[in-house]
Amino acid sequence: MNGRTLSATPTLTERAGALFHRYANPGRFLRLGDRIQPWLTWSAVIITLIGLGWGLFFSPADWQQGDSVRIMYVHVPCAWLSSSGYFALAVCSVLSLVWKHPLADLAAVEIGPVGACVTATCLATGSLWGKPMWGTWWVWDARLTSVLVLFFLYLGHIALIHAFDDQQRGYRAAAILALAGAVDLPIIKFSVQWWNTLHQPASITLTGAPTMSQTMLWPLLISTLGFTLGFTAIVVARLRAGVMESRIRSLLSSPRRAVSGEASA
Amino acid sequence: MTHLPYILASYGLAGSLAVILSVGAALRLKRDRLKLASLEAARGRAQSGTQGGQRA
Numbered sequence: 574m575n576g577r578t579l580s581a582t583p584t585l586t587e588r589a590g591a592l593f594h595r596y597a598n599p600g601r602f603l604r605l606g607d608r609i610q611p612w613l614t615w616s617a618v619i620i621t622l623i624g625l626g627w628g629l630f631f632s633p634a635d636w637q638q639g640d641s642v643r644i645m646y647v648h649v650p651c652a653w654l655s656s657s658g659y660f661a662l663a664v665c666s667v668l669s670l671v672w673k674h675p676l677a678d679l680a681a682v683e684i685g686p687v688g689a690c691v692t693a694t695c696l697a698t699g700s701l702w703g704k705p706m707w708g709t710w711w712v713w714d715a716r717l718t719s720v721l722v723l724f725f726l727y728l729g730h731i732a733l734i735h736a737f738d739d740q741q742r743g744y745r746a747a748a749i750l751a752l753a754g755a756v757d758l759p760i761i762k763f764s765v766q767w768w769n770t771l772h773q774p775a776s777i778t779l780t781g782a783p784t785m786s787q788t789m790l791w792p793l794l795i796s797t798l799g800f801t802l803g804f805t806a807i808v809v810a811r812l813r814a815g816v817m818e819s820r821i822r823s824l825l826s827s828p829r830r831a832v833s834g835e836a837s838a
Numbered sequence: 839m840t841h842l843p844y845i846l847a848s849y850g851l852a853g854s855l856a857v858i859l860s861v862g863a864a865l866r867l868k869r870d871r872l873k874l875a876s877l878e879a880a881r882g883r884a885q886s887g888t889q890g891g892q893r894a
Binding site: 614629644691697698704807817 | 840841842845847848849852855859863864866867870871873878881
């Protein structure tokens with residue numbers, strides 16, 4: 574009796590697995606994506622325009638940096654997204670390796686290129702901010718170098734996914750790389766504290782009050798929210814396309830099975 | 839405003855990236871939706887043909 578009760582009680586891992594599998598259904602994801610896509614896209618466009626417009630035209634210039642501080646409203650959201658995008662990639666890798674979540678592999682395929690583009694923009698806008706402020710486009714500073722490593726990790730992830738004839742082996746190898754590369758995230762975060770860097774320390778922390786004026790903080794938070802929604806909207810759109818492509822491949826590869834109504838992708 | 843070119847380049851770069859990624863995703867979605875619809879229509883026709891043949 575006791576043994577039966579124990580075996581009937583699902584563990585936390587089993588419960589989490591059941592939850593993920595419930596939302597792993599590609600058909601369910603397509604229906605959900607259809608509903609949320611317009612909301613995500615239009616809220617991203619409106620909020621980003623408000624944030625960037627506020628930052629560009631209405632927020633004050635910095636007493637030290639002058640107008641070049643306005644690059645912050647693009648650079649900081651890109652920096653936040655490059656790290657959080659990679660974190661999402663690592664989460665997808667865990668879901669793929671532990672629970673063999675089919676949607677997690679497709680999500681990792683779609684997050685990689687978007688994350689790489691955002692990281693490249695973060696590096697480029699950082700250079701464009703560094704030139705007038707530091708007098709140089711690039712320094713081998715701990716923060717800059719660790720973000721460059723993150724960019725290479727994204728590229729490695731993309732390359733590894735497509736490096737195998739067997740797609741499942743590619744997904745597995747890329748997931749392992751994504752998990753191993755996640756060690757770069759705390760290095761990026763704490764690089765400005767661990768080393769004496771040219772890059773300025775964090776102005777917004779979870780534990781302390783922000784060290785910037787409210788007139789700059791609000792447009793920064795709004796543009797970060799807008800960029801995050803935009804990133805999510807693009808990834809959801811690409812993921813919906815990825816699910817459809819996998820369904821198309823399954824229909825084309827097994828026409829007889831598809832005709833008999835067995836194709837379930 | 840001596841930093842204006844740097845500011846414009848930053849905003850232009852981010853804006854171009856957003857446009858390229860979103861237009862690319864929208865076109866890919868549209869193409870896949872059309873292809874899937876045509877394949878599923880063909881599958882539907884084949885299924886009804888099979889059922890018709892079985893009845894006959």
